Amino acid sequence: MIRIVIAEDDQLIREALKLTVEQDEAIEVVGCASNGLQAFELCGRLLPDVVLMDFSMPECDGVEGTRLIKSKYDIKVIILTISFESDTVSKALDSGADGYILKDVRPGELIQMIKSTVMGLRAVHSNVLSKMIKHGTGYTESSPPTHESEERLLTIRLTGREKSVLQRIVCGRSNKEIAADLLLSEGRVRNIITNMLKKLDLGDRTQLAIYAFKNNIV
Secondary structure, three states: OEEEEEEOOOHHHHHHHHHHHOOOOOEEEEEEEOOHHHHHHHHHHHOOOEEEEEOOOOOOOHHHHHHHHHHHOOOEEEEEEOOOOHHHHHHHHHOOOOEEEEOOOOHHHHHHHHHHHHOOOOEEOHHHHHHHHHHOOOOOOOOOOOOHHHHHHHHOOOOHHHHHHHHHHHOOOOHHHHHHHHOOOHHHHHHHHHHHHHHHOOOOHHHHHHHHHHOOOO
8 A cells, every 4th residue: 555645735636636546546645734844744653655745835845845854754755736847847856856747647647656656766747858858957867868878879779669668658657558558468568668778778767758758759
């Protein structure tokens, strides 16, 4: 069971998020807060796996709340916001956030991003990724290599099957969903992803998504 704390100052949005994520039987919302400090205090009492943290909140915003949590606990934090701003993304990720998602994310995609974050992957909304690349926003730990390494990446050819899998990764689809789409086994999908990571010398699905945007695969 994935235990979630939701930090959101708008009660209606807070309840909507709770209903959304609890559609999945593997997720339980164990607490709700209206600012980052309250979220930090709940983490001390409840020790959740993930905090869904609104970026803009009174008294203690999402950035400061994330810093507090990361300074003391090994808890994943996903920042939620209503729009993309390059400086907002930078502040969120610099605070130690494990993900950055726009609030208009589809329910299924939000649930998948939560699960991916628990597995140790950075969760970044696909729309945010494309805009980060367009605006040149840094993405420190998960940024693909640059200069001569990036030139090498551009010369590497992906197969049609690999590109099909990659396109679905960008859309936030799980291995199970990709397998169903392409009439493959989950094991085969995992192998394709592993091979792409090795071929491109990348570390995770987020880096694959950035590669896809840079090379017009999506």
